[in-house]
Amino acid sequence: MPRSAPLAAHHFEALGTTCSLFAVGLAPDRLLEGELWTRRMGERLTRFSPDSELSHFNASAGRWVEVSPELEALLRESLHAYELSGGLVNVAVLPSMTAIGYTTSLSAGRSVATLAEMRPAPALPDVLETKGGAARLEPGAGIDLGGIAKGWMADRLRESLGPNAVANLGGDLSAGGVGPDGAGWPIGLAGVTVLLRDRSAATSSVRRRRWGELHHLIDPRTGAPARTGLDEVSVIAASGVEAETIAKTALLLGPEVAPVYCAAFALAWWLSP
Amino acid sequence: MRAAALKIGATALTVATTMLSALYVTSHLKNPAAPLQPTVLRSSSGSTVAGPGGTLTLGPSVQPSDVQPVTSTYAS
Numbered sequence: 096m097p098r099s100a101p102l103a104a105h106h107f108e109a110l111g112t113t114c115s116l117f118a119v120g121l122a123p124d125r126l127l128e129g130e131l132w133t134r135r136m137g138e139r140l141t142r143f144s145p146d147s148e149l150s151h152f153n154a155s156a157g158r159w160v161e162v163s164p165e166l167e168a169l170l171r172e173s174l175h176a177y178e179l180s181g182g183l184v185n186v187a188v189l190p191s192m193t194a195i196g197y198t199t200s201l202s203a204g205r206s207v208a209t210l211a212e213m214r215p216a217p218a219l220p221d222v223l224e225t226k227g228g229a230a231r232l233e234p235g236a237g238i239d240l241g242g243i244a245k246g247w248m249a250d251r252l253r254e255s256l257g258p259n260a261v262a263n264l265g266g267d268l269s270a271g272g273v274g275p276d277g278a279g280w281p282i283g284l285a286g287v288t289v290l291l292r293d294r295s296a297a298t299s300s301v302r303r304r305r306w307g308e309l310h311h312l313i314d315p316r317t318g319a320p321a322r323t324g325l326d327e328v329s330v331i332a333a334s335g336v337e338a339e340t341i342a343k344t345a346l347l348l349g350p351e352v353a354p355v356y357c358a359a360f361a362l363a364w365w366l367s368p
Numbered sequence: 369m370r371a372a373a374l375k376i377g378a379t380a381l382t383v384a385t386t387m388l389s390a391l392y393v394t395s396h397l398k399n400p401a402a403p404l405q406p407t408v409l410r411s412s413s414g415s416t417v418a419g420p421g422g423t424l425t426l427g428p429s430v431q432p433s434d435v436q437p438v439t440s441t442y443a444s
Contacts, residue, residue, distance in 0.1 A: 104438075112444040265444030281433055283440025285424050287417075288433045300443030327422070329441050331430055354425070363414075363430040367422030 102275045105130060110137045110245060111200050112265025116252070119259040119275055129252050133264065136165065140244045142189065142237075143200050149240065153189065156232040162225075170225050172336050173243055177219040179337070179360070180344040185216045185315035187223065189237030195309045195320065208309065216315035242267060242343065246297055246335030269295040269335045285329055285365035294362065297338035299346045300327040314347055323349035329365040330357065 100120030107114050107130045114133060116126045139148040148166055162170070176184040192198075196208035222236035232238065245267040252262035252269070259272030261280050270291040274280035279290030301321060304311040314321040328346040332338040341360045345353035350368055357364040414427040426432060 102438075115439050117438055261439060263439045263441075266440075266442040268439060268441055275438070276435070278433070278435075279431070281435040281437045283437035283442075285422065287424060287426075288435055288437045289426065290431045290433050290435075294430075296441035298441045298443045303443045327443060354423075357425070361427070363424075363426045365422055365424045 107133075109133050110248075110264055114265060115261075115263040116256065117261040117263075117280075118256045119272070121257055121260065125256065129256055129262070132255070133248065133252065136244075136248055139163070139165070140169070140240055142192075142239050143198075149238065152230065153232065153237045156236055157234040159229045159231045161228055162230045164228070167225055167228060167230060169240055169244055169247055170223060170230050170238075172247055173238070173240065174219060174223065174225070176243055176336060176340040179340050180347075182218065183315060183344045183347045184243070184340045185219050186238050186240055186243060187216045187219050187236050188313040188315055188318070189239040190214065190235075191216065191313045191318040192239050192311070193237075194318075195311075195313075196306075197304075197311055210319075213318040215318045216313070242297065242299065242339040243336060246295065246337075246339035248335075250295060250335040266298045267295075267335055267339055268297075284331065284363060285367075289331070289363060291331065294331055294333065295335040295338045296329065296331045297335065297342045298327065298329040299339070299342035301346070302326055312343070312346065321347055323347055325350050325353060325366060325368055327365070327367040328353065328357075330361045331363040332361050 103118050103121050103123050103126055105116045105123065105126035116129045118126060138144065141147045142149055144150060148163060152160060152162060152166065173186040191213045194209050194212040217236060222233035224231045245264045249262045249264045249267045249269040253260050253271045256262065261268060261270045270280040270282060271293050273292060279292045281288045282291050282296060284296060299312065301310045301312050310320045312321045323346060325346045328342045330338045330342040332341050341357065345357050345364065348356055350366065353366055414425060416423060416425040
Protein backbone atom coordinates (compact mmCIF):
# COMPACT_ATOMS: atom_id res chain seq x y z
CA MET A 96 0.00 0.00 0.00
CA PRO A 97 1.52 3.36 -0.91
CA ARG A 98 2.21 5.79 1.89
CA SER A 99 -0.76 8.16 1.97
CA ALA A 100 0.21 10.40 4.89
CA PRO A 101 3.55 11.65 6.18
CA LEU A 102 5.36 9.80 8.96
CA ALA A 103 6.03 12.08 11.92
CA ALA A 104 8.81 11.24 14.37
CA HIS A 105 9.89 12.78 17.66
CA HIS A 106 12.82 11.79 19.90
CA PHE A 107 13.59 12.96 23.42
CA GLU A 108 15.34 11.98 26.64
CA ALA A 109 13.08 11.01 29.55
CA LEU A 110 12.70 8.25 32.15
CA GLY A 111 16.49 7.97 32.20
CA THR A 112 16.57 6.75 28.61
CA THR A 113 15.88 7.70 25.00
CA CYS A 114 12.26 7.81 23.90
CA SER A 115 10.85 7.90 20.36
CA LEU A 116 7.35 8.52 19.07
CA PHE A 117 6.17 7.84 15.52
CA ALA A 118 2.77 8.40 13.93
CA VAL A 119 1.29 8.46 10.46
CA GLY A 120 -0.78 11.50 9.58
CA LEU A 121 -0.41 13.19 12.96
CA ALA A 122 0.59 16.80 13.56
CA PRO A 123 4.04 17.16 15.17
CA ASP A 124 2.57 19.05 18.14
CA ARG A 125 0.62 15.92 19.09
CA LEU A 126 3.92 14.09 19.43
CA LEU A 127 5.18 16.92 21.61
CA GLU A 128 2.11 16.44 23.81
CA GLY A 129 3.17 12.81 24.08
CA GLU A 130 6.58 13.89 25.33
CA LEU A 131 5.03 16.16 27.94
CA TRP A 132 2.73 13.36 29.13
CA THR A 133 5.73 11.03 29.39
CA ARG A 134 7.63 13.55 31.50
CA ARG A 135 4.65 14.17 33.79
CA MET A 136 4.10 10.46 34.33
CA GLY A 137 7.80 9.94 34.88
CA GLU A 138 7.83 12.58 37.60
CA ARG A 139 4.87 10.92 39.31
CA LEU A 140 6.15 7.35 39.08
CA THR A 141 9.87 7.70 39.78
CA ARG A 142 11.23 6.37 43.07
CA PHE A 143 14.24 8.67 42.79
CA SER A 144 12.28 11.78 43.81
CA PRO A 145 10.89 12.02 47.36
CA ASP A 146 8.07 14.19 46.01
CA SER A 147 6.72 11.68 43.47
CA GLU A 148 3.39 9.96 43.98
CA LEU A 149 5.17 6.60 44.12
CA SER A 150 7.55 7.81 46.83
CA HIS A 151 4.65 9.16 48.88
CA PHE A 152 2.91 5.81 48.49
CA ASN A 153 6.03 3.93 49.60
CA ALA A 154 6.37 6.28 52.56
CA SER A 155 2.79 5.62 53.64
CA ALA A 156 3.27 1.86 54.11
CA GLY A 157 0.97 0.47 56.77
CA ARG A 158 -2.14 2.49 55.96
CA TRP A 159 -4.65 2.90 53.16
CA VAL A 160 -4.01 5.97 50.99
CA GLU A 161 -5.74 7.44 47.96
CA VAL A 162 -3.90 6.86 44.72
CA SER A 163 -4.41 8.30 41.25
CA PRO A 164 -6.14 6.19 38.60
CA GLU A 165 -2.80 5.81 36.83
CA LEU A 166 -0.94 4.52 39.89
CA GLU A 167 -3.84 2.26 40.79
CA ALA A 168 -3.83 0.82 37.26
CA LEU A 169 -0.09 0.21 37.51
CA LEU A 170 -0.37 -1.48 40.88
CA ARG A 171 -3.06 -3.77 39.47
CA GLU A 172 -0.87 -4.50 36.45
CA SER A 173 1.96 -5.31 38.85
CA LEU A 174 -0.22 -7.83 40.65
CA HIS A 175 -1.20 -9.33 37.29
CA ALA A 176 2.46 -9.51 36.25
CA TYR A 177 3.26 -11.30 39.50
CA GLU A 178 0.66 -13.95 38.67
CA LEU A 179 1.72 -14.27 35.01
CA SER A 180 5.35 -14.75 36.02
CA GLY A 181 4.72 -17.16 38.87
CA GLY A 182 6.12 -14.56 41.25
CA LEU A 183 9.31 -13.80 39.32
CA VAL A 184 8.22 -10.30 38.33
CA ASN A 185 7.79 -8.71 41.71
CA VAL A 186 7.75 -4.93 42.11
CA ALA A 187 8.31 -5.32 45.86
CA VAL A 188 12.08 -5.56 45.34
CA LEU A 189 12.73 -1.96 46.40
CA PRO A 190 14.59 -2.93 49.61
CA SER A 191 17.10 -4.94 47.53
CA MET A 192 17.41 -2.10 44.99
CA THR A 193 18.32 0.17 47.86
CA ALA A 194 20.72 -2.41 49.29
CA ILE A 195 22.72 -2.62 46.05
CA GLY A 196 23.07 1.15 46.02
CA TYR A 197 20.62 1.85 43.19
CA THR A 198 19.01 4.79 44.93
CA THR A 199 19.41 7.50 42.32
CA SER A 200 19.27 7.71 38.54
CA LEU A 201 22.37 6.35 36.80
CA SER A 202 23.46 9.81 35.73
CA ALA A 203 23.61 10.89 39.39
CA GLY A 204 25.77 7.96 40.50
CA ARG A 205 24.98 5.43 43.20
CA SER A 206 25.14 5.36 46.95
CA VAL A 207 27.14 2.82 48.89
CA ALA A 208 25.88 -0.74 48.61
CA THR A 209 24.88 -2.51 51.82
CA LEU A 210 24.63 -6.02 50.45
CA ALA A 211 23.89 -7.59 53.83
CA GLU A 212 20.45 -5.97 53.59
CA MET A 213 19.52 -7.81 50.40
CA ARG A 214 16.68 -10.20 51.10
CA PRO A 215 14.12 -12.24 49.15
CA ALA A 216 11.10 -10.18 48.15
CA PRO A 217 7.82 -10.91 49.91
CA ALA A 218 4.93 -12.34 47.89
CA LEU A 219 3.40 -9.26 46.29
CA PRO A 220 -0.25 -10.09 47.08
CA ASP A 221 0.78 -10.38 50.74
CA VAL A 222 2.08 -6.81 50.90
CA LEU A 223 0.04 -4.88 48.32
CA GLU A 224 -3.71 -4.34 48.26
CA THR A 225 -5.80 -2.09 46.00
CA LYS A 226 -9.45 -1.13 46.07
CA GLY A 227 -11.41 1.62 44.33
CA GLY A 228 -8.96 4.51 44.24
CA ALA A 229 -6.93 3.47 47.26
CA ALA A 230 -4.03 1.15 47.98
CA ARG A 231 -2.07 -0.16 50.95
CA LEU A 232 1.45 -1.47 51.45
CA GLU A 233 2.51 -3.60 54.38
CA PRO A 234 5.00 -1.89 56.70
CA GLY A 235 8.57 -2.48 55.56
CA ALA A 236 7.57 -3.12 51.95
CA GLY A 237 8.53 -0.88 49.03
CA ILE A 238 7.58 -0.71 45.36
CA ASP A 239 9.79 -0.11 42.32
CA LEU A 240 7.60 -0.12 39.20
CA GLY A 241 10.60 -0.33 36.85
CA GLY A 242 9.88 -1.73 33.41
CA ILE A 243 6.23 -2.39 34.21
CA ALA A 244 5.68 1.37 34.19
CA LYS A 245 7.51 1.84 30.90
CA GLY A 246 5.55 -0.93 29.18
CA TRP A 247 2.24 0.42 30.51
CA MET A 248 3.14 3.98 29.52
CA ALA A 249 4.14 2.87 26.01
CA ASP A 250 0.74 1.28 25.51
CA ARG A 251 -1.16 4.33 26.83
CA LEU A 252 1.00 6.70 24.80
CA ARG A 253 0.51 4.76 21.59
CA GLU A 254 -3.26 4.72 22.12
CA SER A 255 -3.26 8.47 22.63
CA LEU A 256 -1.37 9.05 19.38
CA GLY A 257 -4.13 7.65 17.20
CA PRO A 258 -4.73 4.44 15.30
CA ASN A 259 -1.38 4.28 13.49
CA ALA A 260 1.50 5.02 15.85
CA VAL A 261 4.50 3.66 17.77
CA ALA A 262 5.75 4.65 21.20
CA ASN A 263 9.23 3.45 22.18
CA LEU A 264 10.28 4.26 25.74
CA GLY A 265 13.83 2.99 25.99
CA GLY A 266 13.14 -0.33 24.29
CA ASP A 267 9.69 -0.88 25.76
CA LEU A 268 7.65 -0.22 22.65
CA SER A 269 4.05 -0.45 21.53
CA ALA A 270 3.04 -0.47 17.86
CA GLY A 271 -0.54 0.13 16.74
CA GLY A 272 -2.05 0.13 13.28
CA VAL A 273 -0.71 -0.87 9.89
CA GLY A 274 2.41 1.29 9.90
CA PRO A 275 3.68 3.75 7.30
CA ASP A 276 3.33 1.41 4.33
CA GLY A 277 0.27 -0.60 5.32
CA ALA A 278 2.08 -3.86 6.06
CA GLY A 279 2.76 -3.28 9.74
CA TRP A 280 5.35 -1.25 11.63
CA PRO A 281 8.92 -2.39 10.80
CA ILE A 282 10.53 -2.95 14.19
CA GLY A 283 14.03 -4.16 14.98
CA LEU A 284 14.31 -7.29 17.11
CA ALA A 285 17.81 -8.68 17.70
CA GLY A 286 19.09 -7.42 14.37
CA VAL A 287 16.07 -8.64 12.40
CA THR A 288 13.17 -6.52 11.17
CA VAL A 289 9.69 -7.77 11.97
CA LEU A 290 6.34 -6.24 11.02
CA LEU A 291 4.11 -5.49 14.00
CA ARG A 292 0.42 -4.58 14.10
CA ASP A 293 -1.11 -3.89 17.47
CA ARG A 294 1.74 -5.61 19.25
CA SER A 295 4.35 -4.62 21.81
CA ALA A 296 7.98 -5.50 22.48
CA ALA A 297 10.35 -5.29 25.42
CA THR A 298 13.91 -6.22 26.31
CA SER A 299 15.18 -7.31 29.69
CA SER A 300 18.94 -7.31 30.16
CA VAL A 301 21.68 -7.37 32.75
CA ARG A 302 24.18 -5.78 30.33
CA ARG A 303 23.03 -2.24 31.07
CA ARG A 304 22.56 -0.44 34.37
CA ARG A 305 25.34 -2.41 35.96
CA TRP A 306 28.38 -1.48 38.02
CA GLY A 307 31.08 -3.94 38.97
CA GLU A 308 29.49 -7.26 39.87
CA LEU A 309 26.11 -5.66 40.53
CA HIS A 310 23.25 -4.81 38.20
CA HIS A 311 19.67 -3.61 38.50
CA LEU A 312 17.78 -6.81 37.69
CA ILE A 313 16.92 -8.32 41.06
CA ASP A 314 15.90 -11.97 41.39
CA PRO A 315 13.03 -11.79 43.92
CA ARG A 316 13.78 -15.35 45.06
CA THR A 317 17.14 -14.31 46.47
CA GLY A 318 16.94 -10.52 46.64
CA ALA A 319 20.28 -10.36 44.80
CA PRO A 320 21.14 -9.36 41.21
CA ALA A 321 20.11 -12.23 38.94
CA ARG A 322 22.64 -14.73 37.59
CA THR A 323 20.77 -17.27 35.50
CA GLY A 324 22.88 -17.94 32.40
CA LEU A 325 20.84 -15.53 30.28
CA ASP A 326 22.04 -11.94 29.90
CA GLU A 327 19.38 -10.55 27.60
CA VAL A 328 15.87 -11.47 26.46
CA SER A 329 13.68 -9.61 23.97
CA VAL A 330 10.03 -10.50 23.50
CA ILE A 331 7.04 -9.57 21.35
CA ALA A 332 3.64 -9.90 23.01
CA ALA A 333 0.14 -8.49 22.96
CA SER A 334 0.78 -5.55 25.28
CA GLY A 335 3.70 -3.61 26.69
CA VAL A 336 3.20 -4.89 30.21
CA GLU A 337 2.98 -8.48 28.98
CA ALA A 338 6.12 -8.12 26.86
CA GLU A 339 8.03 -6.66 29.80
CA THR A 340 6.74 -9.36 32.14
CA ILE A 341 7.53 -12.24 29.80
CA ALA A 342 11.01 -10.92 28.96
CA LYS A 343 11.99 -10.49 32.60
CA THR A 344 10.49 -13.83 33.60
CA ALA A 345 12.35 -15.65 30.82
CA LEU A 346 15.63 -14.05 31.84
CA LEU A 347 15.09 -15.09 35.45
CA LEU A 348 14.11 -18.63 34.46
CA GLY A 349 17.41 -19.16 32.66
CA PRO A 350 18.34 -20.89 29.40
CA GLU A 351 16.80 -24.27 30.18
CA VAL A 352 13.23 -23.20 30.93
CA ALA A 353 12.98 -19.84 29.14
CA PRO A 354 12.33 -21.32 25.65
CA VAL A 355 9.37 -23.30 26.96
CA TYR A 356 7.97 -20.31 28.86
CA CYS A 357 8.36 -18.03 25.85
CA ALA A 358 6.74 -20.58 23.54
CA ALA A 359 3.71 -20.56 25.82
CA PHE A 360 3.34 -16.80 26.26
CA ALA A 361 5.31 -14.83 23.63
CA LEU A 362 4.80 -14.24 19.91
CA ALA A 363 8.53 -13.98 19.20
CA TRP A 364 11.61 -14.02 21.43
CA TRP A 365 15.37 -13.54 21.49
CA LEU A 366 17.41 -15.34 24.14
CA SER A 367 21.03 -14.31 24.58
CA PRO A 368 23.38 -16.03 27.07
CA MET B 369 -63.44 -46.34 30.66
CA ARG B 370 -62.60 -42.86 29.51
CA ALA B 371 -59.53 -42.71 31.79
CA ALA B 372 -58.24 -46.01 30.42
CA ALA B 373 -58.59 -44.72 26.89
CA LEU B 374 -56.60 -41.61 27.77
CA LYS B 375 -53.82 -43.73 29.31
CA ILE B 376 -53.68 -46.02 26.29
CA GLY B 377 -53.61 -43.01 23.96
CA ALA B 378 -50.83 -41.30 25.91
CA THR B 379 -48.78 -44.49 25.98
CA ALA B 380 -49.23 -45.02 22.27
CA LEU B 381 -48.23 -41.40 21.58
CA THR B 382 -45.09 -41.76 23.71
CA VAL B 383 -44.07 -45.00 22.02
CA ALA B 384 -44.69 -43.54 18.57
CA THR B 385 -42.69 -40.40 19.35
CA THR B 386 -39.79 -42.47 20.67
CA MET B 387 -39.75 -44.70 17.61
CA LEU B 388 -39.93 -41.76 15.21
CA SER B 389 -37.11 -40.00 17.06
CA ALA B 390 -34.93 -43.10 16.90
CA LEU B 391 -35.63 -43.46 13.18
CA TYR B 392 -34.73 -39.82 12.59
CA VAL B 393 -31.51 -39.99 14.53
CA THR B 394 -30.30 -43.21 12.89
CA SER B 395 -31.01 -41.81 9.45
CA HIS B 396 -29.09 -38.58 10.17
CA LEU B 397 -25.79 -39.90 11.50
CA LYS B 398 -22.92 -37.37 11.61
CA ASN B 399 -20.53 -37.94 8.75
CA PRO B 400 -17.04 -38.00 10.23
CA ALA B 401 -15.57 -37.42 6.78
CA ALA B 402 -17.46 -34.17 6.28
CA PRO B 403 -15.14 -31.23 5.54
CA LEU B 404 -14.71 -28.58 8.17
CA GLN B 405 -16.59 -25.38 7.48
CA PRO B 406 -15.04 -22.90 7.23
CA THR B 407 -11.83 -24.44 5.98
CA VAL B 408 -9.06 -24.48 8.58
CA LEU B 409 -5.88 -23.05 7.14
CA ARG B 410 -2.61 -24.78 7.80
CA SER B 411 -0.51 -22.60 10.09
CA SER B 412 3.22 -22.12 10.06
CA SER B 413 5.05 -23.32 13.16
CA GLY B 414 7.37 -20.32 13.12
CA SER B 415 11.12 -20.34 12.73
CA THR B 416 14.16 -20.42 14.98
CA VAL B 417 17.57 -19.06 14.05
CA ALA B 418 20.56 -19.68 16.30
CA GLY B 419 23.57 -17.39 16.06
CA PRO B 420 26.66 -16.65 18.10
CA GLY B 421 24.84 -14.02 20.14
CA GLY B 422 21.75 -16.06 20.93
CA THR B 423 18.63 -17.67 19.53
CA LEU B 424 15.81 -15.83 17.77
CA THR B 425 12.39 -17.49 17.43
CA LEU B 426 9.59 -15.95 15.40
CA GLY B 427 6.13 -17.35 15.98
CA PRO B 428 3.75 -17.85 13.06
CA SER B 429 2.02 -14.51 13.63
CA VAL B 430 5.22 -12.46 13.39
CA GLN B 431 6.48 -11.80 9.89
CA PRO B 432 10.09 -10.87 9.12
CA SER B 433 10.81 -8.13 6.61
CA ASP B 434 13.68 -6.64 4.63
CA VAL B 435 12.49 -3.10 5.33
CA GLN B 436 14.68 -0.82 7.44
CA PRO B 437 13.17 -0.67 10.96
CA VAL B 438 11.84 2.67 12.18
CA THR B 439 12.84 1.77 15.74
CA SER B 440 13.91 -1.24 17.81
CA THR B 441 13.50 -2.87 21.16
CA TYR B 442 16.74 -2.78 23.13
CA ALA B 443 18.14 -2.83 26.63
CA SER B 444 18.24 0.55 28.34
